[in-house]
Amino acid sequence: MTELSREILRDWQVRKTKAQKLRFIEFMQSRLPGLQVEEGGSPRCRNLVLGDPESADVVFTAHYDTCARLPFPNFITPKNLLIYLAYQLLILLPFFALAGLLAWGLIRLGAFPPLAVMLSWFAFFGLILYVFLFGPANPHTVNDNTSGVVTLCELIGALSEEQRARCAFVFFDHEETGLFGSAVFARRHKKAMKDRLVINFDCVSDGDHLLLVQNRKAKKRAGAALGEAFASAGDKQLHLEGPLGAFYPSDQVNFPCAVGVAAMNRAPVIGLYMARIHTARDTVCDERNFAFLVEGVRRFLRLYGHES
Numbered sequence: 426m427t428e429l430s431r432e433i434l435r436d437w438q439v440r441k442t443k444a445q446k447l448r449f450i451e452f453m454q455s456r457l458p459g460l461q462v463e464e465g466g467s468p469r470c471r472n473l474v475l476g477d478p479e480s481a482d483v484v485f486t487a488h489y490d491t492c493a494r495l496p497f498p499n500f501i502t503p504k505n506l507l508i509y510l511a512y513q514l515l516i517l518l519p520f521f522a523l524a525g526l527l528a529w530g531l532i533r534l535g536a537f538p539p540l541a542v543m544l545s546w547f548a549f550f551g552l553i554l555y556v557f558l559f560g561p562a563n564p565h566t567v568n569d570n571t572s573g574v575v576t577l578c579e580l581i582g583a584l585s586e587e588q589r590a591r592c593a594f595v596f597f598d599h600e601e602t603g604l605f606g607s608a609v610f611a612r613r614h615k616k617a618m619k620d621r622l623v624i625n626f627d628c629v630s631d632g633d634h635l636l637l638v639q640n641r642k643a644k645k646r647a648g649a650a651l652g653e654a655f656a657s658a659g660d661k662q663l664h665l666e667g668p669l670g671a672f673y674p675s676d677q678v679n680f681p682c683a684v685g686v687a688a689m690n691r692a693p694v695i696g697l698y699m700a701r702i703h704t705a706r707d708t709v710c711d712e713r714n715f716a717f718l719v720e721g722v723r724r725f726l727r728l729y730g731h732e733s
Contacts, residue, residue, distance in 0.1 A: 426715060430575040430578045433575055433578065434575060437449055437452065438491070439563075439564060440489055441492070441493070446490065453596070459476075461473070463610065465613065466609035467605075468602065470597075470598040470606040471598045472596065472597055475581065476589070478618070478621070480617075482729065483592050484593045484618075484624070485577055485625075486595045487573025487577050487627060488598070489596040491570070492566070493556065493560035493562060494560065495557065495704060497516060498703055500512045501699040503671040503697055505696050524549045565705050568628045568629075568702055569627070570628060571630075572630035574596060576719075580718075584722070600675065604675075604678065607676035607679045608679050611680055621680075625683065625684065628687045628699060629718060631699070632690040632714075634688065635686065636666065639651065640668050643682045643683055648665070650729045654724035654728055671697075
């Protein structure tokens with residue numbers, strides 16, 4: 426790993442508040458000459474761009490903002506939608522129960538009109554949502570998404586000058602609050618992004634199963650090259666899926682020709698899964714994943730363009 430990547434993992438895992446992000450931006454600009462800040466949107470997004478996305482063959486992306494610390498992980502099963510939805514429901518049930526008790530207590534008191542009870546119910550869920558999005562920062566964000574930031578830094582350091590000239594690298598803001606940074610970038614570069622291949626790295630350091638989810642356009646243009654370039658090696662297994670084979674909610678969904686990359690573990694019945702993120706247990710960093718992805722990108726850039 427490069428010294429820049431090690432420094433980010435050691436000192437810059439918290440990038441949540443405006444002040445924290447601004448300090449990180451200053452640090453990144455001191456290490457990556459030419460890194461530009463594109464601002465816009467609401468909430469105000471500061472996307473970091475290295476290279477020219479208007480002319481690049483491939484745009485490599487990752488979000489740099491980090492999440493609030495929660496008492497339970499964001500548990501994702503990209504090939505098992507039923508389990509994913511069941512888990513989300515399991516998380517919500519206690520809050521619905523608490524909200525129901527609150528409404529029942531207000532009704533029993535008899536001192537509040539129905540409208541006040543309903544507003545209290547909505548206020549309760551508003552408070553929960555606020556804590557989920559804007560609560561205290563998670564101090565450990567190795568996988569989500571310091572790993573994506575490190576992957577871009579590793580690529581910048583490892584690719585040849587000729588390869589870098591074909592690429593742009595974008596660090597998105599405000600993914601955790603609703604994919605806002607990538608949406609702002611997609612609008613600003615709408616014409617260029619119509620046919621540009623975007624490869625987004627989000628949570629790639631925890632798991633031996635590397636999942637690549639392509640949308641239809643990306644599968645048609647780059648599917649064969651992706652499969653050859655990122656072929657399974659040793660204990661690192663490739664899972665190359667089309668839009669109907671898996672679902673992974675991240676910044677790539679805002680682009681017409683895009684691939685989402687994530688690392689997964691695997692278990693019986695539930696299949697591929699991601700755990701630990703959004704909690705203090707997000708500390709797993711398998712450096713072999715970075716090496717696998719960097720070598721895969723190198724091979725991919727040699728192949729891509731011949732088939733597209």
